[in-house]
Amino acid sequence: MKTYIVGNWKLNFTVGEASIYLHKLMKALPNHRDMEVVVAPSTVALQPLSLQIDRHKMKLAAQNAFYRDYGAYTGETSFLQLSGIVDYAIVGHSEQRYIFGQDDKMIAKEVAAAVRNRIRPILCIGETESERAFGETTDVIRDQLLGGLSEIADDDLEKVIIAYEPVWAISSTKVSKLATPDEVAEVVKLIRKTLVDTYGKKATEKVSVLFGGSVNPSNAGAYLTVPGINGLLIGGSSLILSEFTDIIEVAKRVKV
Numbered sequence: 207m208k209t210y211i212v213g214n215w216k217l218n219f220t221v222g223e224a225s226i227y228l229h230k231l232m233k234a235l236p237n238h239r240d241m242e243v244v245v246a247p248s249t250v251a252l253q254p255l256s257l258q259i260d261r262h263k264m265k266l267a268a269q270n271a272f273y274r275d276y277g278a279y280t281g282e283t284s285f286l287q288l289s290g291i292v293d294y295a296i297v298g299h300s301e302q303r304y305i306f307g308q309d310d311k312m313i314a315k316e317v318a319a320a321v322r323n324r325i326r327p328i329l330c331i332g333e334t335e336s337e338r339a340f341g342e343t344t345d346v347i348r349d350q351l352l353g354g355l356s357e358i359a360d361d362d363l364e365k366v367i368i369a370y371e372p373v374w375a376i377s378s379t380k381v382s383k384l385a386t387p388d389e390v391a392e393v394v395k396l397i398r399k400t401l402v403d404t405y406g407k408k409a410t411e412k413v414s415v416l417f418g419g420s421v422n423p424s425n426a427g428a429y430l431t432v433p434g435i436n437g438l439l440i441g442g443s444s445l446i447l448s449e450f451t452d453i454i455e456v457a458k459r460v461k462v
């Protein structure tokens with residue numbers, strides 16, 4: 207299985223800044239046959255960066271897209287329009303769920319639209335702080351996972367990457383708000399068990415599960431060694447080139 211190191215740039219970098227970053231990153235990338243390095247810039251930067259990127263070295267992801275291919279949907283970008291430009295798309299990120307009101311139904315259609323357009327969706331799931339406090343983590347994870355996968359054929363499961371991102375651990379500056387590797391391990395086990403119960407053992411073995419939530423060079427190793435984890439989805443730390451390349455080095459050490 208490949209190890210995925212995915213940088214989610216969120217709403218940061220102008221197109222020019224993104225291009226300079228990408229240039230430097232490609233120069234700094236080590237040889238990594240078993241590692242897939244991916245960055246997710248803003249939509250406006252994707253097309254120019256797709257001309258600049260060396261796809262043997264790394265890939266691009268969209269941060270979000272709309273599930274219809276075309277039509278009267280002012281302001282939206284479709285997966286169809288992104289096909290050929292990106293190889294991956296983040297789908298159902300908690301910021302899309304909680305700031306922009308995306309629900310599991312819509313996210314399921316986005317997962318299906320991505321697969322239909324040959325883009326690998328990175329389906330983000332995760333409980334909020336209050337859901338965890340009320341003991342609802344298991345239900346939330348199951349609902350978001352099976353809900354998000356509900357519009358694709360069983361055979362397409364292996365095309366989907368799952369990212370566990372506890373909402374309470376995203377963009378955290380306090381150590382007390384970081385997920386411990388044990389907490390991550392418990393939810394990853396639940397994700398894999400839910401998939402095995404629904405799709406069977408063989409199909410589940412092909413699914414990659416990533417972790418995201420304030421990952422940085424000092425905690426990356428601990429998360430990468432959690433059983434059942436195949437990579438990381440990194441926000442803040444991916445904006446600093448030296449931190450992002452340090453995480454890639456850690457991944458190379460512990461995984462490859």
Ligand code: PGA
Nearest residue numbers: 376377419420440441442
């Ligand atoms: P963070 O973001 O690494 O800044 O917590 C992760 C994410 O939201 O994908």
